[in-house]
């Protein structure tokens with residue numbers, strides 16, 4: 001049904017926009033989309049709250065930090081910041097040459113402390129919670145086409161100050177779900193045996209850590225920051241022994257992860273496929 005003065009109002013509308021600033025903003029035609037675009041979301045950062053759920057919710061909604069999602073220990077998922085907006089979860093972070101990561105990442109906080117327990121309490125992550133984290137990561141990674149090697153822990157992107165989600169976080173569950181890569185054990189063994197005979201130098205170690213994604217100086221000196229990065233690396237890839245030492249097994253895992261045929265993704269219960277990172281990993285050492 002047409003209102004009695006509809007025609008006259010349509011004629012007046014452009015004039016009213018000029019006089020009183022049009023509420024709809026400039027008229028834009030969206031019928032020629034470019035094929036050359038992708039999501040602004042390139043990275044996914046997993047955190048552990050290190051405080052219980054109630055405190056986490058308070059801090060992440062009304063403190064001075066935030067994350068896109070908060071996953072409680074019963075598997076409930078809370079969306080706190082829309083994915084299209086920036087959450088304040090990763091601070092002065094770095095991965096594969098990109099810094100900081102907040103503008104181009106999604107942050108997931110996983111509640112790591114049982115209800116009523118003090119800050120920093122370490123407890124295994126319950127299975128319903130891990131299942132929820134798995135589903136959430138799968139969904140986000142698929143929608144934004146996030147590369148598997150860009151699904152990282154907070155400690156990996158900020159090793160100088162953070163270690164979360166910590167050594168108890170079951171990365172193996174994400175490997176089994178085909179969401180993140182794992183080092184090929186044959187490649188790890190091959191490199192480990194070679195390094196037992198002939199250990200590589202510290203500069204090689206730092207270059208490989210840089211190629212894997214970490215922010216690090218390649219000084220050739222086994223300094224405090226190098227040990228810290230190595231500790232974070234072990235926390236994710238060899239949680240059974242996290243001591244910051246460059247032993248042959250740690251070096252073998254690192255060499256596999258940065259070699260062209262050393263990464264693989266699970267495709268089924270028994271199946272794997274090689275993951276070729278394009279462009280291949282390259283060292284981006286900071287100037288000493």
Ligand SMILES: [Zn+2]
Pocket residue numbers: 046047048089154162164
């Ligand atoms: Zn964190």
